[in-house]
Amino acid sequence: MKKLAALLLFVGMTAVSFAQDGKKLPSVQIKDVQGKTISTADLNNDGKPMVINFWATWCGPCKTELNTINDVYVDWVDETGVKIVAISIDDTRSASRVQPYVNTKGWEYEIYIDSNKEFFQAMGGVTPPLSLLIDGEGNIVYTHNGYSPGDEDELYEEILKLVE
């Protein structure tokens, strides 16, 4: 318990003593499909809305959701400038299937792999799919867990609210 108290103290002190530059996503290392390491703190869409969607090749609803959105993604981008970042939480067992799946389906999203689920957990994820809508300042303004047909409409309404 002493450790916990010390930890909270540590957090409190650091929070006071360091001024920050507006980046609000936690910094976790993830990789793109070519194996390049990037920091999640660098994910952004130049002040426009961004959707972070956690999915996996073994997750049926995740694939349905992203395939459905892919059909209308071009329109979404035209109308709102939104960017969808699809982050796969496939581990070593199925990570090699991510890029072939994305290519087969012709997805236009930015794709990353978070193979040990560190970023997913840092964003509070328990089960995929998990969609997070991030505004231009990096605040999470909408969260949705799971997917049912039609959910994409609600997500789009939320995106529209940000660009009005």
Add this chain to the structure above:
Amino acid sequence: MKNIIGLIGIFALGLASCDYVDQPIPNTGQVAAACDTIIYVYDAPSMQKNVLLEEFSGHKCPNCPAATAEVDNLVSAHGSRIVPVTIHPDPANNSLDNLVAESPAGTGEFETIWYFPESGDILSQFTDPGYLPVGLVDRTYNSSFAWYYWDYTDWNSEVTARLSAPLDITLTTDAKLLPDGTVCGSTISEFIDDVSTVGDIRMIHYLVEDSIPDWQQDGATNIPNFMHRHVLRAVSENNINGVVIGPNGGLTGQIDTTAYSFENYKVVDDHHLSVISFVIDTDSKEVLQSVYKHVRQ
């Protein structure tokens, strides 16, 4: 940046260690001054049913290495809950001469004799099987063959069944090696359930030696330094019937202490000696519980 490199250096130092072990069986065990009396410890985690696997084998038995491998498999799967012993039966009273017998002295091959009169008597109690390898699994009755032996291909299922048999008696054993070579100790048994039988409950002690490299026929080939595991070297007091601890069974809570000793046995390396203590029901012949104890501590 220098700090970072220093930090990594510290990690690297911590990593430098890798312990390679060539001789896993310690040669540093102590020889005891005397056979102390032991104190009974109610050892809850050990309160599980172990299975005694008596494998009958011979140097010139071509299929015996396959049975040995099966013992290894069972030990890997169930750890110390398998109490294994390999018995080379004395061919005097049975038909196994060509499988067990040694070659003439001076030939350099198959010269070792590991059998002794009691090793043949153990087999004779259960009739002459006529072939090897065979095994006794807790000495249970094999109704499909109307005898007590189980072929090694059936050991897995019979062992699995015996592992889930209820435990009626617990054993705590102690073993010491004295400077004169005597192995002695005592075993404490406690009935944790009522047992009734028209026969007796008896305690028997085996002395086994592990890891003896020696000749073994394997199929059509001869292996000069086959690793023979837990080979039976002696039976306590030369008495294969053991001593009675419960005439007509016992009642819950009954505790008995049985002392034993082994003298004048043959051994290659006394660092590898262990004692097996087990109790049987003379009516069903079944082994109620068994334990394996290294003699050097």
Add this chain to the structure above:
Amino acid sequence: MNTKYRITLKRRLLLGALASFLFVEVTAQNNDQDYGQIHGNVSVTMQQYNEDTLINAAVPDPGTAMNAFTNLLYTRGNFRAGIRYESYLNRLEGYPQEFSGTGLGYRFASFTNEELDITVGNFYDQFGNGLILRSYQEPTLGIDNAMDGIKVKVKAYKGVYIKGLYGKMRVGFDGGLINSDGIVRGLDGEVSLNELFDKKLEASKHRINLGGSFVSKFQRDEDPDLVLPENVGSWAYRLNYNVGGYSFNAEYAEKINDPSFDNGYIYKPGKALLINTAYSTKGFGIVLDYKYNDNMSYRVNRDAKLTNALIGFLPALTRPHTYNLAATLYPYAVQLNGEVAYQGNISYQFKRGSKIGGKYGMTLSLNYSVAWGLDSTINHNSSNPRYGYEANFLVPGEERYFQDFNVQLERKFNKNLKVSLMYLNFIYNNDINQGARDNNGTEVHGNIHANIYIADVKYKIDRKNSINAQLQVLTTGKVDDHGTEKLEHQGHWATAILEYTRSPHWFVAILDQYNFANPENIYRIHYLLGSVGYINGGNRLTVSYGKQRAGLFCVGGVCRTVPASNGVTVTLSSTF
């Protein structure tokens, strides 16, 4: 310090912690100044158990059970900290026994900047593909091997990434974190050649990453009978190469002598090789995987079993299935002691507007995977009497552990109707996998042959309402030499699922799993389960009532056995 006092202190501190976090959140919303962000989740699963002797349903002592946890994660710029409070009161039936009580199971703080990332306390991480080190959490399965110590990540030079970690590993939870006695130390380096030689390779289409890692565990030798290695090292090298649609990813790992419960306390070293290759272009993808694993069970506690205390991670090279019968009856479990596995996967998208593809296109995917035992012989020639066996590197042995062939067709007929058809064929060696038990709980021997047929129809009634109907049939058995067909294990099964969803908030589902051709008439049982769910943003509440069969429960290829149950289950999860 007496127990009572400790509990109160614990409560007070926890409340304090919660209060301070809430305060931060409130102020973050009401003030322009940056006080950081709180993220986290709550997950609660409660189950009530009824007696049902026919399906051998387990009824624990209080009749109800609950697993719950809450993660609170605080981020402010370069700083992060978090805690997890966990409760198992009592744990759900079938959940690993290492989980009990209620208390704090995870806490950490970390600092990150451009070149440095330091974490103290608990953390998860993975080196390369995880063969020699993967610390991760899978709460649904009861896997949590969080490290507890210190981790440093450094970007040492452009394109050069170094990680070091030192700590203990979580092996259980009993009202608080239980760490291993042993220690895990690891160092991992990765170089991106394209970033390192950015002037020459920046524009290159060829992407190459090289990596290497070393891990050592320490555990005291307290065995009276054997000399056990206290420090066991392992190392791995990896290569990742990409060009255009091609990718090649390989990792080779070795481990020194590591006698353990898993391998029967033998002293031979271990090795593993994992290769993934893939090629894809728009509309077509092919993946080929190979894995060789020999004696690579690597645990911080050499006597641990099942999924406990594992340092390394060996993936199953089989397709992770999601359909009810395909996922729960005969899933493959990785054999840590040794296996040789292959997998191939092809997917092809028939073009939109083509004759076969129709207006919306059609996807065909084929998958084949097989796992074999090692080609090994007992080594009697080593000077080490407990050396064990020798295995032929890369070569599969004669015993087949598992085989899965499956083919799936997905077609969208119009804007609202989507149909998916799937056929699967399994050969499941139950002597190895040990997942199949008959209705009396006795293990089944030998191979089980299963065929599964699935039809899945998704129909969108209108913008908000949709229906999903599934019919799945599983048949077991094989025609023997005399031409008669013999049922295997529990015979044939069928599952029907009907699900109605009203976006974005509601769903109702009914699932009937029917063992219609069990060899014994009395066990031809319907396992009927009804569920209602409410979803609002990041919150989900599900209530289910009915029977669930005993069997394997798997996520991402790792499985645990769950007992049969009959009762009400309430699941609440929230992400914020």
